[in-house]
Amino acid sequence: MLLRRRARAAARARVAGERTADWADGRLPVYESGGLLRKAFPDHWSFLLGEIALYSFAVLMLTGVWLTLFFHPSMTEVVYDGSYRPLDGIRMSEAYRSTLDISFEVRGGLLIRQLHHWAALVFLAAIGIHLLRVFFTGAFRRPREVNWTIGVTLFLLALAEGFAGYSLPDDLLSGTGLRIAQGIMLSIPVAGTYISMFVFGGEYPGHEVIPRLYSLHILLVPGLLLALVTFHLILVFYLKHTQWAGRGRTNANAVGKPMFPQFMASSGGLFLMVFGVLTLLAGIAQVNPIWVYGPYRTDVVSTGSQPDWYVGFLEGSLRLVPPWETSVAGHTVMWNVLLPAVVLPLALFAVLYAYPFAERWFTGDDREHHLCDRPRDRPVRTGLGVAAICFYSVLLAAGGNDIIAHTFKASLNTLTWVFRIALLVLPPLAFLVTRHLCLALQEADRERLNEGEETGEIRQTIAGGYVESHEPIDAEQQYVLRAYGYERDSSDGELER
Secondary structure: HHHHHHHHHHHHHHHHHHHHHHHHHOOOHHHHHHHHHHOOOOOOOHHHHHHHHHHHHHHHHHHHHHHHHHOOOEEEEEEEEOHHHHOOOOOOEHHHHHHHHHHHOOOOOHHHHHHHHHHHHHHHHHHHHHHHHHHHHOOOOOHHHHHHHHHHHHHHHHHHHHHHHHOOOOOEEEEEEEHHHHHHHHOOOOHHHHHHHHOOOOOOOOOOOOHHHHHHHHHHHHHHHHHHHHHHHHHHHHHOOOOOOEEEOOOOOOOOEEHHHHHHHHHHHHHHHHHHHHHHHHHOOOOOOOOHEEEOOOOOOOOOOOOOHHHHHHHHHHHHHHOOOEEOOEEEHHHHHHHHHHHHHHHHHHHHHHHHHHHHHOOOOOOOOOOOOHHEEEEEEEEHHHHHHHHHHHHHHHHHHHHHHOOOOOHHHHHHHHHHHHHHHHHHHHHHHHHHHHHHHHHHHHHHHHHHHEEEEEEEOOOOOOEEEEEEEOHHHHHHHOOOOOOOOOOOOOOOO
């Protein structure tokens, strides 16, 4: 009797489910999405970098919506009388006052503020590392050039979004950054003064910049980011993931775990881990303590001020260029600001946008690629990437040359010259070393495929000599090496690629 009741209940549930699915399919593409739910996702840790960026962005959106409920984007001057006594009676903007209130008056406000800031830092870092993964593995090649362009644009927008959010509290540190930004605008010949007047709503600092940055930070730039992220994911689904070479993996298929339920379960777990780690950082690692810096004043500059890491390279470039100026037709061209803060970023992003098309033109390779390259198999590309990382690292370190000089009791002028020389010498040196290292690794792979793995055992030959014994590498490794073009030449025993 109990079994019959259970069977009847199951039958009724099945019929109800079918009717619900039929009703929904009449209005939504329910049945057509079955293939989408079985889409294969490659199971490799390097593909998680993009997901970390996505989930950091989700945390940013959630915490950002909460913060908008309490933040007042106004530069109207008020007198502070809140709970943080060291600033009692100090004149400040409403933006700074509301940020202090979020930190000290609103329950859980400081945790959410720091969670938002840490999520922004991780978001930009994840995008940057994800772009590096795509670059070094060649995942930007046909047919994914558009997705590479979207990724670079996302990184550019994330930089602008981070700087806008960083400037909103109107504290002394962010105000110093805005002052530097205004100096960069003024360095643009002819149009610089007009750009500055437009951005700040009059003479610096004006009363409009914080409300304008707020509108950009919560509406325009997030909307663009959300639209581009959506388009990026649609293209990932449409073009399918790249994958590492292996048995059964070719340019014509995608091997991995299905989207439902395996990928969704693991991806959901990753989201919870990202959220948890960011919350832990927000709770134990202080970031951007604006109450220590104080409110912004145009006649004060904070000592040892350092921007967030993602604009640190601009700070370093400004510190390394000598004070070059030229007067042309009554206009002073400030090369020491224009070159490092305007020309250099434009050139860097122009190179990023153009690289997939430039590599295709130089190599003549117009085929579709769905298998990831090993960096060692593309020594020139890998060398260029390492040189670019080295160039960026020198600029980032130079952005803190005063802190480094003070910490290690070194001469600031000497340290600046060291960074200038390193900026010119280290990138080409890194390119040469990386390229030769890639060629050496290729040769090592040829030897492994030809001679096998070294066992560490030494045996004596009949002639009295000594040789090290080898054993063949396993079939999977042989398959991977052959998939990347390593083959044995049976005529003379040599390997060719």
